[in-house]
Amino acid sequence: MVNDNMVKQLREKAIEAGQGHIFRFWDELSQQSQDRLVQQVQSIDFELLNKLKKEYLGETQNNLFQGGLEPTYIIPVPVTDQQKREAGEAKQIGEELLSRGKVAALLVAGGQGSRLGFEGPKGIFKVGPISQKSLFQLHAEKIAALQKKYAATIPWFIMTSETNHNETVAYFQQNKFFNLNEEDIYFFKQGMIPALDASGKVFLDEKDHVFSNPNGHGGTLNALWANGCIDEMKKRGIEEIFYFQIDNVLIKICDPCFLGYHRQKSADMSAKVVSKNDPNEKVGVVGRLNGKLTVVEYSDLSEADKEARNADGSLKFRGGSIAIHVFNLQFIENEISEAKLPYHLAHKKINYLDSDGNLIKPDQPNGYKFEMFIFDALQDAKEAVIMEVNRKAEFSPVKNKEGIDSAETARQDLINYFADMLRQAGVDIPANGGSIEIDACFALDEEELKRKIDPAQLKVEFPLYLQ
Secondary structure, three states, X not given: OOOHHHHHHHHHHHHHOOOHHHHOOHHHOOHHHHHXXXXXXXXXXXXXXXXXXXXXXXXXOOOOOOOOEXXXXXXXXXXXXXXXXXXXXXXXXHHHHHHOOOEEEEEEOOOEOHHHOOOOEHHHOEOOOOOOOEHHHHHHHHHHHHHHHHOOOOOEEEEEOOOOHHHHHHHHHHOHHHHOOHHHEEEEEOOEEEOEEOOOOEOEEEOOEEOEEEOOHHHHHHHHHHOOHHHHXXXXXXXXXXXEEOOEOOOOOOOHHHHHHHHHOOOOEEEEEEEOOOOOOOOOEEEEEOOEEEEEOHHHOOHHHHHOEOOOOOEOOOEEEEEXXXXXXXXXXXXXXXXXXXXXXXXXXXXXXXXXXXXXXOOOOOEEEEEOOHHHHHHHOOOEEEEEOOHHHHOOEOOEOOOOOEHHHHHHHHHHHHHHHHHHOOOOOOOOOOOEEEOOOOOOOHHHHHHHOOOOOOOOOOOEEEO
16 A cells, blocks of 8 residues: 555656656545556656657657668578588587576567457467467477476576466466476566657556556566566576567577577677568568668668669578577676667557546557667677578467468468478378377477387378377
8 A cells, every 4th residue: 555655756756757647637546546556657767758758759760770781691591511510510519508508598478369369368379280289388398398308407588568477377387387397487577668649748548557568579688687587597507598489389499500600609699580581571681780780670671672682683681580589698788787779669549548537549649659679789799690590490470360470370380390390200291281290399300200200100190299
């Protein structure tokens, strides 16, 4: 329960910041609602809001994309014998890191499944082609398989949001943490930041609540520090952090080859990319902007850059970002302490209460949301690795209810991937076969599958589920 002195101090703080209207309906609120509002206001960084107002409002864009974009070196998917040897050497280095327990997994899972027509955390959405396992379970089983393979613990840090934290934690508890050790899984919440109107005022969307939005995947770094995760990683001797997002069903968690290339170069931050399908594919591209490595959003690319070609006809800017990174822990600490990540604006329609308490639903964008992007940290990396991977083997996101990047396409991509694993193991799979699924704990990759099965003895009948 709040006391009068606390309310007085918070009120004065809000008024000084030009946000006194936050308490406009205070006298109408119940004790419970007053407590809710005070709790939220205590978490608002008014100094940051004033800084954002001065630096960003009135701009139509962040002006971050200036100067000429140039290509950067990308490690190709290995084709030649030399490339395969180099990949093998990198993999050995990555495997040693995993065996020594120097790697943590970091999952961004703050989203809801509303775009999929699903109520609840996106991680609970079921995508297993046969098993109907959820995204969370598929990822958990890959981590379990990695731990068994390398006889080491891989602590798993999962960033949730204000909207899905409790439900996510409950889901893991109900499923007994998918046979992982509970003490090796850390749930922490993403930060929230109020949106501002054109004059720099926050919006009340309820009489006891300020409208706020998640501060972007770039906010992951601050959230790690604020929730004690950085300290926990240091206690465990973690040196490298593998970052991925919830919706990629083909993710190769803690890929040893990627970790190895990153470590070989003593990189601060590294990124995986896929070759763009076409010039207009809506993914950010990796390049060098004014000499600094960066990811430029699709919407910020000029038509000339989108269409630019090399002499062999390939896209000049072909490296599409797929939100898979490795971070050196010390680099993350430096990024946090020096608050280097910039904010990006999004002009959006935001529902709000007017001075009489009426809910207004605007027809046009009326407010600005602020977000940080994780890939902006690449600009601060003294050394970095950009590695191209095979899209069919490593990237298939679940974003939409139907069409491209939907649950249907993701399940089919999983089936195709498992079929390719079996073919590489010497199993004859009909081109137009049925559903296939291979449990990660049965075989994490084609090498392990080859050791587990006898192609001559495996009778292929659909649906085929190896577990």
